[in-house]
Amino acid sequence: MTAVDDVLQPFEIENHSAQGRLVKLGNSLHQILTAHDYPSEVAALLGELQVVAALMSGTLKFDGVLSIQVKGDGPINMLLVDVTTDGHMRGYAKFNKDKLSLVSINCGDIPQQQVPRLLGAGYFALTVDQGSETQPYQGVVALEGATLTDCAHAYLRQSAQLDAALKVCVGNVEGIEGSSWRGGGVMVQKSSFSGFQHIDGEATDSEFEDAWRRIVAFLGSCTNDEILDVCLHPHDLLFRLFSEDGVRVFDPSFFIMKCRCSRERVQNVLISFPREEVNSMKIGDDVVVTCEFCNTNYRFDTNYIDAIFNTSTCS
Numbered sequence: 001m002t003a004v005d006d007v008l009q010p011f012e013i014e015n016h017s018a019q020g021r022l023v024k025l026g027n028s029l030h031q032i033l034t035a036h037d038y039p040s041e042v043a044a045l046l047g048e049l050q051v052v053a054a055l056m057s058g059t060l061k062f063d064g065v066l067s068i069q070v071k072g073d074g075p076i077n078m079l080l081v082d083v084t085t086d087g088h089m090r091g092y093a094k095f096n097k098d099k100l101s102l103v104s105i106n107c108g109d110i111p112q113q114q115v116p117r118l119l120g121a122g123y124f125a126l127t128v129d130q131g132s133e134t135q136p137y138q139g140v141v142a143l144e145g146a147t148l149t150d151c152a153h154a155y156l157r158q159s160a161q162l163d164a165a166l167k168v169c170v171g172n173v174e175g176i177e178g179s180s181w182r183g184g185g186v187m188v189q190k191s192s193f194s195g196f197q198h199i200d201g202e203a204t205d206s207e208f209e210d211a212w213r214r215i216v217a218f219l220g221s222c223t224n225d226e227i228l229d230v231c232l233h234p235h236d237l238l239f240r241l242f243s244e245d246g247v248r249v250f251d252p253s254f255f256i257m258k259c260r261c262s263r264e265r266v267q268n269v270l271i272s273f274p275r276e277e278v279n280s281m282k283i284g285d286d287v288v289v290t291c292e293f294c295n296t297n298y299r300f301d302t303n304y305i306d307a308i309f310n311t312s313t314c315s
């Protein structure tokens with residue numbers, strides 16, 4: 001089997017005790033994490049949240065945008081990621097360089113206790129926006145746990161009331177063309193008892209609970225190397241993890257890094273500001289707006305700014 005990447009692979013355990021998703025991110029994640037000059041611990045944390053969002057985008061039946069915002073009072077003030085139904089993903093981080101350099105870093109692919117150490121106290125908010133016709137859905141939990149994956153688990157338990165388990169890993173991996181960021185993860189979600197099928201006929205509740213515990217234990221055996229291995233096909237990893245109970249895979253979908261910013265959108269935002277504020281954004285003769293997600297610069301010369309403000313005040 002050839003390697004597939006930037007993929008969301010849905011699956012179900014054969015006995016219907018659990019369903020889940022596997023995510024592998026290569027190029028899409030590398031582009032997001034290198035759009036800005038992030039210190040590696042910031043990039044790793046942003047990458048972890050991007051994988052969590054990719055996994056969660058598969059849990060919801062929606063048509064729109066799923067975004068996760070994490071805010072804290074630590075050296076990293078904010079992480080914001082979003083994923084559209086079409087698999088377009090983007091994200092960015094805000095951090096304080098001075099505060100960050102004061103924090104001692106224990107190295108590793110994902111350093112331990114990075115939530116209390118790098119983010120501090122704050123919240124984890126997940127929003128699903130399905131367009132102007134519907135009310136956005138939002139669930140918020142406090143930032144509690146050692147890792148962002150722990151926070152995501154707490155969100156699933158408290159806000160979405162799902163019995164689920166996640167394994168996520170992000171790392172800067174050496175390849176033929178140098179090092180690049182990769183990330184991935186597996187999420188399993190307990191199914192309802194009514195669909196559970198036992199091999200010997202009538203199933204009992206305790207057999208169902210045993211089956212679920214086994215799935216969580218199998219997931220726990222998944223290594224970071226397996227998650228980050230570019231050559232390991234999602235089907236092979238799922239079979240390796242869950243072959244004892246059998247696993248069925250469904251059609252995959254794919255991710256790309258794609259920002260939704262455009263010159264037109266930036267212009268619409270500019271018009272909503274007071275003119276003096278827009279003038280204060282000038283670099284030289286031009287007003288320059290930089291997209292925080294993809295770092296693209298949008299330049300507007302003074303004549304153009306005059307024209308759009310005149311048009312907007314006449315209409």
Ligand SMILES: [Zn+2]
Nearest residue numbers: 259261291294
């Ligand atoms: Zn952008």
